[in-house]
Amino acid sequence: MFTTVAGNRIYYESRGEGSAVVFIHGLGGACSIWYPQAQALSARQRTVIYDWLGSGNSAKPRGEHSVEAWAAEAKGLCDALEISAAAFVGHSLGAAVAVTVAARYPELARAIALLGPVTKLPEAAVNAIRDRAAKVRSEGMGPMADALPMGALAAATRERNPAVHALFRALILANDAASYAAHCEALLRADASALLGEVRCPALLIAGEADPTAPPAAVQELAGRIAGSRVVEIADAAHAMQLDQPAEVGRVLGEFFEAVL
Secondary structure, eight states, X not given: OEEEETTEEEEEEEEOSSSEEEEEOOTTOOGGGGHHHHHHHTTTSEEEEEOOTTSTTSOOOSSOOOHHHHHXXXXXXXXXXXXXXXXXXXXXXXXXXXXXXXXXXXXXXXXXXXXXXXXXXXXXXXXXXXXXXXXXXXXXXHHHHHHXXXXXXXXXXXXXXXXXXXHHHHHHHTSOHHHHHHHHHHHHHOBOXXXXXXXXXXEEEEEETTOSSSOHHHHHHHHTTSTTOEEEEETTOOSOHHHHSHHHHHHHHHHHHHHHO
């Protein structure tokens, strides 16, 4: 389904009834990455998955993107769907968006769950992301389809579940190259770390045991900056833990929302 937010066409899927849970994907993702969890949780909640601006089936205008703009977009989507309050689940860069929603729109955010959260790019990764943006602009998404699954998916998933590996490659290849590069540049500018202390709603952080992008120790450090938050670690999971361990991630989210919504 489509709706219009700030003049842009945004693709979304809504399932179930009850308290709303809005899922926000990360860099290079699309709403389909959340399908297993959204489908499972829709037995008890209204789940909404969507493609943020420049991704998936949503509009792809040229120009800059930002975490603040994506947070305003999430708020605008909720307004369009007549959702006055919701829990927000963010993955990777999408976690920075969820934190920003909770800080900027506290009346909207009933809870947040952050998977493999990246609220600010580590200094050591800046050149790699800058180079990635340039490479995508010159060569397209092909090189990314081979490189990104190595850190996103656990080794066991790549070896034992080639269908998931293939689908993840397809997800990456489906990105519009210019938009993906602009999203990389948004990541370079992103800094939601200063907002962590402003989160007042219940917060759950989920770490993948083998996540090289947001290692468990880094996730624990972020949790220490959100009052009352807690961390759950998922075994045999890397950065895209919702694909590595879909049922376990769904179970953890379901228990959290049952307690706080």
